[in-house]
Amino acid sequence: MAKRKVQRRARKILGEEPVALVWCEIHKPIPTPPKDIHRAAGKGRLTSRHHWSWYAAAVIFFFVVVPVILIDTLGRKLEKTMSGADRGRRSGPPPAPPEAQRSGRGRAPEDDREPDPANGVFDGDWNLTAGQLLLRWYSHSPSPKRLVMLARDRICVAASPRRRMSPTKADDFLSVTEFTLEQARIEGEAGQPRGYATFRLCFADGSWLEVGRLSEPEDADHFLRTVSC
Incomplete structure (x- = not known):
């Protein structure tokens, strides 16, 4: 109140x-x-105009947090790529996709609504x-x-x-x-x-x-x- x-x-x-x-x-x-x-x-x-602490937090986020996230993400992708290549050599070529996927059936309908x-x-x-x-x-x-x-x-x-x-x-x-x-x-x-x-x-x-x-x-x-x- x-x-x-x-x-x-x-x-x-x-x-x-x-x-x-x-x-x-x-x-x-x-x-x-x-x-x-x-x-x-x-x-x-x-x-609106942000307080100075908001800008300080933004600088820390972009120059400290973001690089750490990118490095971690890149490391995970590289690990998955190497792991997938190794499994591919052992199991041979992947099976062909089903007909439904080739024909595009099962896709979600597109949203035709215009943005406001x-x-x-x-x-x-x-x-x-x-x-x-x-x-x-x-x-x-x-x-x-x-x-x-x-x-x-x-x-x-x-x-x-x-x-x-x-x-x-x-x-x-x-x-x-x-x-x-x-x-x-x-x-x-x-x-x-x-x-x-x-x-x-x-x-x-x-x-x-x-x-x-x-x-x-x-x-x-x-x-x-x-x-x-």
Whole structure:
């Protein structure tokens, strides 16, 4: 549950007690926008900025762990190759493959579905409200986390300027954007499995944006119960 200072900060921004609030993130990679649209929106970041420890761990992984894995894998393959060649000399040529294999029968059917260019993140139109919000998602904060707050007459999206933050303790978040209930609504279902719960910000122009990774179970459950009523 969000601490008192988070609730106090939310009241200060909204000017009233929030009906519900929850920390959330874009739970899938942001798709790549067209270059001209990205440029017109300020060419902002589309990924979060990692802490320095992440880069240190990445360097260690690629220059220490990866070479060890490659050497081990190469050694295993070489051992199998030599072992297979030895068995081949002893047992003679392998039997011919069955007819079913030669004719290609038994293969799994190919998936003809076309990939979703929006990756299920939003409706796919970068010029509408959801797309424009997505283009500026990281311009206000390097952290992927956003606080969505419901008031009686509006929806407020806020962010903390810090790269690393605790959803229960962060009290330095600022309002990023607000929407009246005529401009936007939230669609979500109560009782979703913990860790997989999502909801959508749906806008009056028909666009939508889906978020997940809801922090703090009590806040998330209350938020989803509120929006599903």
